[in-house]
Amino acid sequence: MSDLVIAQVEAGYGHVRVLHGVDLTVSDKPIALMGRNGMGKSTLAQAIMGLIPITSGSITHGNINLQGITTTKIARSGIGYVPQGRRVFPSLTVDEHLRILEQKNSKWNSKKVYELFPRLAERKKNGGSMLSGGEQQMLAIGRALMTNPTLLLMDEPSEGLAPAIVEHLGNSLRALVEQGQRILLIEQNLKFAASLCDEIAILANGQIQASVSSYALLSSPDLQSKYLGVA
């Protein structure tokens, strides 16, 4: 099947190595990746998407080797990426962002994105630069969904969203998971991560330190303190 298999991946920026041999497999169960700041979570997402080269190890998606191919091809292998910091186009309207990705007979279309985020429908004609931070976040998620991804790779999608919207997003994503949507979620919000994923992988010092059940992590202050450093 189209599992994402990350094996012994090393990567970094310039002379700084951030990932020191990451092993992680994402199949049909959604997985959340958590850990303190600066541990390499976003670096791993960038390595998956080919935005930074990996210096060792391998990443495959189904039978496609992602190493050395362009980000475009990686996206076309079925990975929808919601980058940290949103990266929407300032001069394109909300509707244009979505319409350029519209395909015939596709599971996702702009109407469904507007149903998911009614606020975006109200902002349809506004340019990316006129959106608030939270609205940009909604658009980044909607845009990733428009590519009908097998795997949705989200780097802190809850950042900047009002609590009620986070709750709504969690419910919507859960419904997608039940329909077979695969998810790798990078998150700082434990409650949100746990509401979506049964399994949480902990990244520390550039390696997967542990894989714990979200229920265990949520209910144990000791585990939270051990893996997330929560005092």
Place this chain on the structure above:
Amino acid sequence: MSQTPTKQNLALSLSGVSRSFGGIRAVADVSFEVSHGKRLTIIGTNGAGKSTLFNLITGVYPLSSGSIHIFGEDVTKQPAYKRAQCGIARTFQTSKLFSGMTVRENLFTSLRQAMNAEKISWLANPEKSEKLNSECSQILERVDLLRKADIKVSEISHGESRQLEVAMALAMKPKMLMLDEPAAGISPTERGRLVELLKSLESSITLILIEHDMAVALAVADEVIVMHDGEVFTQGTPEEIRQSSAVRDLYLGSNHE
């Protein structure tokens, strides 16, 4: 927001502040007052106008109508740098750091403001100034970033750059500190440190915070303003906001305890 504030003890006063962009009414007729040393949190739905309000207060955008007083002075027509000179420091929702410089060098640029830079000599070699270096290390320690002091900003994580922004605002020794979602993107540990830091601010500093993380927002606030559709939806103490069913329906959602 204390008992009958007079003009003298007001840090900030907004009267009928409005701003439209084309046909969009981003901020509409907002009025409130914040007295010296108070901690105000602004929460609200996405697109409610919270960040726009910050930009109006700091002078990034001119007002469409209304007036703003900072420490008793009418700054409505004043440019951003003049308002900064009144003693405002702020952070932005998206990072505005110098990515090619190290964490320490970024902080030097703020400290230079605070130290009034009458001497140019250490500007060329700021790392040689002991005073500057020790002050810099002290502030980095407060935001838990000392171990990253000599790393380029392009190589630190998103959460760490948020912490650096808070450090830079603090380094300016502000009389009024305005933070736009400081807890966004930082881990639970760092969030705990942030709450401690905000609680430990000198009582002379007026704090205005935009935040979606209620654990942070309600922990540090004396007063909370809830915005929706450009207007003040409601206003109250953290406890009143927590109890309000209208705020729960509009903003917090049903899961919130």
